[in-house]
Amino acid sequence: MDDLVYLDNAATTFPKPEEVVEFMATFCRTKGVNPGRTGFDLALEAEGIIAGARAALARRFGGTDPDRLVFSHNVTDSLNLLINSVLEPGDHVVSTTVEHNSVLRPLYHHRERGVDVDLVPFDGHGFVDPEAVIARIRPTTRLVVMNHGSNVLGTLQPISPVGAACRERGVLFAVDAAQTAGVVPIDVAAMNIDVLCFTGHKSLYGPTGTGGMYVAEHVDIRPCRSGGTGVKSALERQPDEYPWRLEFGTLNTVGIAGLLAGQRWIDTQGGVEAIHAREMELWRRLREGMTAMDGVVLYAAGSEERHLPVLAFNIEGLPPEKTGQLLDVDHGIITRTGLHCAPLVHAGLGTAATGGTVRFSLGAFNTGADVDRALAALAEITEYALAGTRL
Template identity: 40%
Template sequence: MEPRKTIYLDHAATSFPKPEKVKQAVLDHFERYSASPGRSGHSMSLAASRSLFDARETIAAFFHVDDSRKVIFTRNVTESLNLAIYGMVREGDHVVTTSMEHNSVMRPLRDLEARGIIQLTVVSSSPEGLADIQGLARAVQSGNPRLLVVNHASNVTGTLVDLKRIAEIKGSAYLLVDAAQTAGSIPIHLDSLDVDLFAFTGHKALQGPQGTGGLILKTGQEPLLPLMQGGTGSHSEFEQQPDFLPDRFESGTPNGCGFAGLAAGISAVEEWSIPALREHEKKMTERLLEGLLSMDRIHVLGPRDPDKQTAVLSFQVDGISPSDVGFQLDREFGICVRTGLHCAPAAHRTIGTFPQGTVRISMGMTNSMADVEAALEALEWIISR
């Protein structure tokens, strides 16, 4: 019997399978120049530094950033967001955010609020997950916040946020964007967006390995404090952290193999081209939406419009729990989806699916229309049983 094919529809969690060139780049790094970058000064160490520099340049060019020193490497977007939030706010500050944020935004903010360090305003989004721009503008005007934090797209409903409009209402606040769900799938030109701190993760649509991410600074002059301090390989004669970019924010031996892989992932995305990829994902979203909406017992959440969302769809099935649907998709059909709250309880409260959560299908570069049809057929079978 032929082994059953796995159909992977969980790209919003992490992309799979990674492009062949990503595996090759990681292996190559391991085998040829996995020395300590920026520290030892021998030829292998220099090659490791060069590889990190190349990855930083690749990322800067990809997001249209003029100077790659403004790209700070982190382990993932969670670390980027923690660096931005804890590093930017001071005692007594006000922070404004939306009710569609992931816990990697909510938890640090709730922590600061609980300790009396900040005052937090969470502006409710619509039941489709759409940001309330007027409500955010009012909160900004009345509260004069230090930081305004929004995602670029929700990981629960895929709902896209118009960053241009958010930037127009940010006032004197620093705008921090969580681009976990859009970096690598939606065109992003930071040179024409007034975003002060841009947080991304490497292992989702950018196709990189897990353990890679970054925070991009608009000017490099933001009053950002480091989360960690330690060895950087630079200015080792001083016991104080260097004050220049990116070393000020990058202590400890970096994930050289990972960032070599991430640069290769970005090159795979560029081979597709982001606009072509977006079209591919929009077509799959459209077909999945059409199929799901035609099934009586399925309730689709979110904007239900491929132009207003990423290739992420959340739904509930009458009479069957999300976890049961996910279990049957996996066991009976080899289809991998995510179920539950997706680390975003506030988002589920907003769209009315707390605490049971939803079934989330999320598509990516390696999916085809055949995968979408297989998921729809499988769901019909589960419902009719």
């Protein structure tokens, strides 16, 4: 079907802007050499693109030092690097039950090594109480790592007060911004974030295989990895200076070029806030239509101000997988069903044993016509489900 409605933007945004695709192709054809390793002109040009991407992303996150914007493969890679570099047996770490497996699994790994892992639950509206997180901090707490926006529920978590409390107590505060980078404004200084971990392929409109972290100026991480940097090659250990301190081996230069083009594209669309306002207008229309339908159960969709353009739902009488299949096969609407790599969210919602939820997630390319198609499809599917329950 060539008129697919893509509502799985929280997994990865699709399509990518043509400008991103074109920029990567041109970069690959004309500058696809290994930068930072040598001084010939092409390498310097390629390095200029990478430096431009660092500067654009540092600016996007309110960071003042582009060298502290380090690149990785994705947010999972950044979170693993951070968590594995800072935690030692005997440490205490605070996190939440909203987390994605890219936080939970590294923490569980360290729990087996003697790290005490404390997970704060979310409330009935999908929010974590910042005071509850702060109350768990104790003298052995080495790290608080927290989700900024839930990939299941779309709720925006109150990270700033947690960051402020961590700063006062000398505890490292890291944020998983997979769902929020490029969706809502982020300012690492104003939000008291020590380490911001992001992925490039979602709402930053870069390709898959890109991501990184912004490490605040007062923070130093001793990396658990090491390797080639192209600088200070005689050193036996990783250089202390950023970005080399946290970058290992050849970068995904083509992908990073695409990520730079993604930042430029976001700016041509009026910026993060303008895109978000358009997406949330569609989200409200979708939510209103779904609220009016019999048989649709929405989860944590009450707050507009602290929400991403994500809607979690189920249809009474249908397993989420079946709903997703009907939306896809009969109506050409692409969604994501299941546990969304966040099993504790479903444990909290009570949807873990029944296959999770269905997720609609909107992106910059969605239109009102897409929302109308989704609502018409749901009207048909709920009728089918109701008829099934009557049999």
